[in-house]
Amino acid sequence: MLRRPLGRTGLQVSEIGFGAASWWGKPQFSETEAVRLVHAALDGGVTLFDTGASYSGGQAEPRLGRALKGRDTSNLVVATKAGTFARGRRIGRDFSPAAIVASAERSLRNLGLESLPLLQLHGPALDEFTDDLRDALAGLKARGLVRALGVNSFDPAVIDHAIGLADFEVVMVDYNVLRPEREPLIARAAAAGKGVLAGMPLAMGHTGGRVANIQAPRDLWYAARGLLRHRREVRDGARFGFLNHLPRMTGAQAALAYVLVNRDVACAVAGTTRLRHLAENLAASGMVLPAETLAAIRVRQA
Ligand SMILES: NC(=O)c1ccc[n+]([C@@H]2O[C@H](COP(=O)([O-])OP(=O)(O)OC[C@H]3O[C@@H](n4cnc5c(N)ncnc54)[C@H](OP(=O)(O)O)[C@@H]3O)[C@@H](O)[C@H]2O)c1
Numbered sequence: 547m548l549r550r551p552l553g554r555t556g557l558q559v560s561e562i563g564f565g566a567a568s569w570w571g572k573p574q575f576s577e578t579e580a581v582r583l584v585h586a587a588l589d590g591g592v593t594l595f596d597t598g599a600s601y602s603g604g605q606a607e608p609r610l611g612r613a614l615k616g617r618d619t620s621n622l623v624v625a626t627k628a629g630t631f632a633r634g635r636r637i638g639r640d641f642s643p644a645a646i647v648a649s650a651e652r653s654l655r656n657l658g659l660e661s662l663p664l665l666q667l668h669g670p671a672l673d674e675f676t677d678d679l680r681d682a683l684a685g686l687k688a689r690g691l692v693r694a695l696g697v698n699s700f701d702p703a704v705i706d707h708a709i710g711l712a713d714f715e716v717v718m719v720d721y722n723v724l725r726p727e728r729e730p731l732i733a734r735a736a737a738a739g740k741g742v743l744a745g746m747p748l749a750m751g752h753t754g755g756r757v758a759n760i761q762a763p764r765d766l767w768y769a770a771r772g773l774l775r776h777r778r779e780v781r782d783g784a785r786f787g788f789l790n791h792l793p794r795m796t797g798a799q800a801a802l803a804y805v806l807v808n809r810d811v812a813c814a815v816a817g818t819t820r821l822r823h824l825a826e827n828l829a830a831s832g833m834v835l836p837a838e839t840l841a842a843i844r845v846r847q848a
Contacts, residue, residue: 565597
């Protein structure tokens with residue numbers, strides 16, 4: 547597994563990260579299998595694990611903590627998020643300084659860590675970057691509870707705002723074959739020294755008509771999520787079915803290799819609930835996307 551520097555944080559991360567989110571974190575998915583996936587990721591050289599206080603109805607973060615228990619976490623970048631929280635089946639938001647500090651303290655307990663390597667604001671609005679919040683975040687760093695701060699948003703204006711603020715060293719953006727329009731934003735972030743994490747590098751699995759491939763209840767859940775909340779990925783992803791028929795790599799590997807062609811990206815954070823998919827995703831590290839495949843992707847992006 548190859549590693550890349552995470553901007554100017556001084557941290558190195560595996561170029562493929564593990565997304566501890568979605569079905570992986572849900573109680574309906576076996577804890578034994580979920581833990582096995584994390585251990586396989588560790589054994590495969592993954593050093594970046596991405597989760598969030600609100601992921602999987604609030605269940606993903608404590609599950610990741612249980613999976614990492616007893617493991618050497620000193621070289622890992624466990625990244626979590628604050629500002630959103632699970633409220634029953636809904637997601638609540640609170641970017642007040644007190645709520646963010648309480649969330650970070652809860653994350654430390656959930657993850658069994660003494661310090662969070664990376665705390666990201668999870669989808670803040672522009673007017674939520676208050677001086678009081680920035681002071682509270684600086685306080686978390688001063689207490690040694692957080693090493694680096696980041697912002698995760700799918701709103702380019704929010705990422706651009708974070709790029710202009712010295713407090714935030716990392717940004718997580720939605721970047722995949724369906725999102726070439728993120729490339730200038732990623733270039734600006736990297737030029738400002740920010741570490742860039744690509745969330746959704748597999749476009750939630752929708753590159754290539756995955757939504758129709760139902761083999762287990764989890765697949766129904768992913769398909770329903772796509773049809774209800776991510777129709778753009780489902781619609782646009784269908785154009786990239788050819789990635790599943792390449793001679794030397796699978797569709798997921800091609801999707802990850804596309805993201806990693808961009809040297810401004812430190813890590814592609816991919817989620818999975820299947821060991822064979824994890825093995826495939828980890829093997830994408832170091833794969834070279836053939837020039838003709840890149841050209842074919844560009845044609846479909848135009
Ligand atoms: N902050 C946010 O709002 C936000 C939003 C989205 C994502 N993220 C971050 O980004 C991470 C990754 O997002 P994601 O796009 O990977 O979505 P995801 O929600 O984790 O879903 C991944 C999908 O791709 C499938 N998949 C994974 N590997 C595969 C393979 N090798 N072949 C075929 N299918 C495969 C998975 O199915 P199987 O389980 O069957 O492998 C699943 O359906 C998340 O886990 C999270 O950490 C953040």
